[in-house]
Amino acid sequence: MSRSVRRPQNETDEPLLRVENLTKHFPVNTGFISSLRWNSSGGFPLGLDDKSVRAVDGVSFDLYPGETLGVVGESGCGKSTLARTLLGLTDPTDGAVKFRGMRTTTFGSDEKREFRRNAQIVFQDPQSSLNPRRKAGNIIADPLEAAGWSEEERRERVLELLGQVGLKEEHYGRYPHEFSGGQRQRINLARALSINPDLVIADEPVSGLDMSVQAQILSLMQDLQDEYGLTYLFITHDLSVIRNVADRVAVMYLGDFVETGPVERLFTEPHHPYTCALLEAVPNPDPDVRGVEPRLVGDVPSPSDPPSGCKFHTRCPELIVPDPFTREEYHEYMAFRSDVQDENLQTDVEPAAVRAHYFGGDLPPDVERTIESAVSHAADGDWDDARAALAEYRSPCEAEVPELQSVADGHLLACHLDAEEREAFSW
Ligand code: SF4
Incomplete structure (x- = not known):
């Protein structure tokens, strides 16, 4: 099943990244013996267990040069696997990733190298993604060295980058443990940007940082986007983080996109009960607006055994109830x-x-x-x-998979509720 989010087309724009029905399933059992299904008396094996973890279950989207697409959802909904599959760090089970119109799985070695230069990732945990035994300057210079830059050129570029991410020349020779969390994320950003990539995938780049540092890093990312014309795929579990950063948002649940649209519209007129529940979990900054009780209960079900129909039905506060039940x-x-x-x-x-x-x-x-x-x-x-x-x-929610459909210009929704039943939700 295809889940798509397409930005309203500006005819002259070609997407930098086009993702078509991308699927990534992992086998539950890796060993041959453990993958055998046995009969109830423990006798002869019945066959192979074909269960798999459906981490990404057929998502499609376009990402245009210079824009930021936010991908939001709780932990375990497939966001990070999506990022890794987009970058080719893990092979897709099905579907296609096209970078500047070319399928990444068909890249030869030169094209692969070029893609790796052009598409960088910034991870959540700046501490664990930096080698503690290497100096900041050398860490930032790694991609430059791999690209064949001379030592002098590398040093010059690193000093320039340190300034651009708000660090000082003296930080060049320091080790990661000598920096704060926010400074370490600046080092990560400098490393990701060192060889002028077009695309940066930021996987929870400000989680774990305190609010004021989060704001500084987000503002820095926006400045760098303006300066370098970067395209961001910004992954987060926290909707509030992307309100001022993203142009469009895709809400992801158990491997599917369930609602996508322009960021402001999604915040002011969300239609999917999961989006509403995520929004309710965000503290309202206006002290005069009374908080609402978050309605999202329970954990994300296992992606190896997802619920039938709408995967959100086991937690949905708006589940369509069949007659004659309350x-x-x-x-x-x-x-x-x-x-x-x-x-x-x-x-x-x-x-x-x-x-x-x-x-x-x-x-x-x-x-x-x-x-x-x-x-x-x-x-x-x-x-x-x-x-x-x-x-x-x-319930129809248990029986049928809802397809993504347009509810307004550029705003798509996968839910069986009709327009009247979907109470517009303001936040
Ligand atoms: S399809 Fe049903 S269960 Fe799924 S979000 Fe809509 S109302 Fe809830």
Whole structure:
């Protein structure tokens, strides 16, 4: 399935980076023995376990020269794997990355070298990404040395870069531990920019820094973008960080883009419940605006066994509830059904006790009959029949994968709620 975000076209612009249906799955088990599926009695192997971690599950986007695309989502939603796959640090499972119109997987050695020069990454943790035994000047000069610059040229360029990132000449000979976190990130930026790349992928570049240092680094990144005409892909778990930095935002959940659009629009008129939940988690800087209670509960499900349909449905506060349930009743029903699915139901007690364990009040008569039937099948050990009985009720959010569709110019959304049901959310 393709998830795309396309900027409204300016006819003369060619994208610097075009990503088409990019997919990166990792096998869950790497060993042959551990990848065998065994029959229930532990006898002959049934075949190979084809489970995989679906870290990036088919994303598409264009990145234009000089712009910043923010990619936002919680940890474990695939952002960093996306970055590594874009740069060729890991091979894609499917799809294509095109840099200036050329597929990166078809690059010969010269083109690969040129791509590595043109596309740099800045990692989150400036401490661990700097070799503690090497001086700052030498670290910054590494890409220049690899590109064949002479020692004198390297020194001159490093001194120039130190000034551009707000450090001093005297910092050239110091070791990473002699710098603060913010200064170490400046060294990282200087190294990334040393050979004039076109594209910088910044993976959580200000996480772990305190607020005032974050602001300084973000401002520095913007200055450097203006000066060098850089194109940024800015990855973060914190939406507030990119409001003043990004031109467009892609919200990522479990390997998919679920909402994409111009940054200001996404902040003022978000449509996806996940985007709204991320926004609710951001403290409002206006003391007169009362904070809202974040509605995002639970952890991101495992990408090796993602939920069916809309992957956000297990946590979505706006889940579409099938007739004849109320929202609360359907959540109880889902918990009950999940335990039947996993054969976790207690079957050695009275059926009424099983029912009371999951459901707080009276339910519509048809639903009561379905639950009774499932409990009875489970008590007889007929788990498949129990599961089949409960399949009668299913939210469209669990059944169908929502495709990204346009809700306004340049604003795309993957959600089954219709326009009326999507309450515009202001932050
Ligand atoms: S499709 Fe359903 S579960 Fe997914 S975000 Fe929309 S309302 Fe929520």
